[in-house]
Amino acid sequence: MPQESNPAGVxxxxxxxxLPGFSLxxxxxxxxxxxxxxxxxxxxxxxxxxxxxxxxxVKSAADLALSPHSVAGxxxxxxxxxxxxxxxxxxxxxxxxxxxxxxxxxxxxxxxxIAGGTEVLxxxxxxxxxxxxxxxQSAESFVxxxxxxxxxxxxxxxxxxxLTCGGGTASMDMMMTLIAQHxxxxxxxxxxxxxxxxxxxxxxxxxxxxxxxxxGHAPQSLTDAVTLMESNVEEPLTTHELSTxxxxxxxxLERLFKKYLQAVPSRYYLDLRLQQARKLLxxxxxxxxxIALQTGFSSGAHFSTAYRNHFGMTPREERLG
Numbered sequence: 001m002p003q004e005s006n007p008a009g010v011x012x013x014x015x016x017x018x019l020p021g022f023s024l025x026x027x028x029x030x031x032x033x034x035x036x037x038x039x040x041x042x043x044x045x046x047x048x049x050x051x052x053x054x055x056x057x058v059k060s061a062a063d064l065a066l067s068p069h070s071v072a073g074x075x076x077x078x079x080x081x082x083x084x085x086x087x088x089x090x091x092x093x094x095x096x097x098x099x100x101x102x103x104x105x106x107x108x109x110x111x112x113x114i115a116g117g118t119e120v121l122x123x124x125x126x127x128x129x130x131x132x133x134x135x136x137q138s139a140e141s142f143v144x145x146x147x148x149x150x151x152x153x154x155x156x157x158x159x160x161x162x163l164t165c166g167g168g169t170a171s172m173d174m175m176m177t178l179i180a181q182h183x184x185x186x187x188x189x190x191x192x193x194x195x196x197x198x199x200x201x202x203x204x205x206x207x208x209x210x211x212x213x214x215x216g217h218a219p220q221s222l223t224d225a226v227t228l229m230e231s232n233v234e235e236p237l238t239t240h241e242l243s244t245x246x247x248x249x250x251x252x253l254e255r256l257f258k259k260y261l262q263a264v265p266s267r268y269y270l271d272l273r274l275q276q277a278r279k280l281l282x283x284x285x286x287x288x289x290x291i292a293l294q295t296g297f298s299s300g301a302h303f304s305t306a307y308r309n310h311f312g313m314t315p316r317e318e319r320l321g
Contacts, residue, residue, distance in 0.1 A: 011044040012080040012182070017051045017072050017097065018058040019120070021087035026114050026165075027060075029172035030083060036191050037179050045183060051082075053097065061087060073100040081110040081163075084117030088135045088167070098124040108161070112174075115167030122146040131159040135166050172197070199283065218260040221246050225253060229269050233276055236296040239265045274310045277303070281318050288315045 014034060016027060034046040052058045052068035059065045073096050082104060084097075101124040105111060113121045118134035119142060121127045128148035136153050143151050156165035156174035158181075165174045172195070180188035192199065225242055242265060243250045257265045277295040280286060286294075292303035292315075307315050 009043075011038075011047045013078060014046050014048045015051055015079050015082040016048065017082065017084045017117075018060075018066060018068060019053070019084065019086040019090065019094070019116070020059055021061050021089075021091070022058070022085040023087070023115055023167055024060045024062055024064060025169070026167040026171045027085045029169050030085070030114055030175050032195075033172055033175040033179060033191050036194050037183065037187060040187060040190050040194065041183070045179075053094065072097050079104065079109050081112065083112035083114055083163070084120045085114045086116035086120055088116045088138050090116045090119045090123075094120065094123075101126055110161040110163065112163035112165075114165055114171050118142070118164045121162070121164070122149055127162060127164075130162045131157045132162065132164040133157045133166055134164060219256060221248055221253075222256045222260055225256070225265070226268075229272055233273050234294050234296055236269060236273065270306065271310065273297075274307060277307065277315070278311065278318065281315055288319070291315070 016031065018027065031048055034048055037045050049070065050066065050068040051070050051072040051074075054071055055068075057065035057067045082101075084101070097120065101111060101121065105124075105126040111121055111126055113119070113127075113132070113134070115135055116138070118127070118132050119138065122132070122142070122145070127146065129150070131150045131152060133152045133154050133156060134142055139151060139153060142149075153166075155170040156163070156177070158174065158177065163174060163178065165171050176188045176191055179191065224246055228237060228242055228245060237245070239250055239253065243253045246253065253265055257263055257268060261268055263271075273295045277291055280291045280294065281288070284291075288303075289300050292300050295303070297303035297306065304314050304316075307313075307318070311318065
């Protein structure tokens with residue numbers, strides 16, 4: 001967990017490195033919660049600042065420019081945290097920036113990557129051995145280029161003093177989770193209410209990856225099978241029914257799932273239904289029994305057992321947590 005405590009009354013110094021083509025949305029979603037935390041707390045908890053590769057204004061992906069306070073690599077005082085905001089496809093080597101990030105890591109500064117910022121941290125060698133996430137579109141090439149990084153496709157990852165997210169609004173959830181760690185959950189919830197957010201999404205929630213992208217070059221019959229599963233959560237189809245709908249044998253279907261998804265159809269289907277159940281538990285006030293029925297479980301006991309086996313807690317514990 002990054003820097004859990006600062007001396008009383010001393011604000012955390014939080015820097016944002018802006019690389020050309022960065023997302024204004026992702027950067028604002030990371031910055032604004034810090035501003036609102038100060039506002040609601042009635043004191044300065046965070047002091048943000050921005051850095052560019054040089055003194056010129058930095059153009060965002062929307063072709064709007066921001067003027068940074070400082071140049072990356074300058075001695076900007078005692079930074080507590082630094083986030084790199086970059087486009088998903090990072091252009092250029094940025095040797096001076098990478099060297100600076102390495103020096104900051106050696107000083108114990110918490111480092112974060114927003115969208116393509118994760119790639120920059122990895123190039124600096126400061127993510128080896130850490131869990132990290134990035135935009136799902138870049139995950140496959142990233143894994144090949146940086147095998148020492150433990151990559152996930154979750155919304156965000158906070159692993160000790162490294163913080164990464166897939167960009168977009170996920171950066172807001174990451175920052176509100178961080179603020180909760182620093183200053184308590186009640187303040188984070190007030191910030192969420194300020195932004196009219198229904199809730200703070202948790203880091204273990206997956207990024208939404210389009211089905212075709214998830215399955216890559218898999219045969220159309222596998223894509224159709226998963227589509228059928230996603231359309232029949234309340235009344236699950238048997239593997240035999242799925243194969244009949246698709247016009248292939250059960251054995252063929254099982255081979256496709258094993259080859260492309262490393263699971264048998266029944267296990268993949270169960271995981272899909274449990275993920276939907278978790279979403280309903282977190283986002284609605286529906287009774288646990290109703291959620292069990294909506295996700296294809298014939299009894300509350302069966303639902304509870306399956307949920308505990310998959311997530312390590314019962315549905316009721318999930319809701320209380």
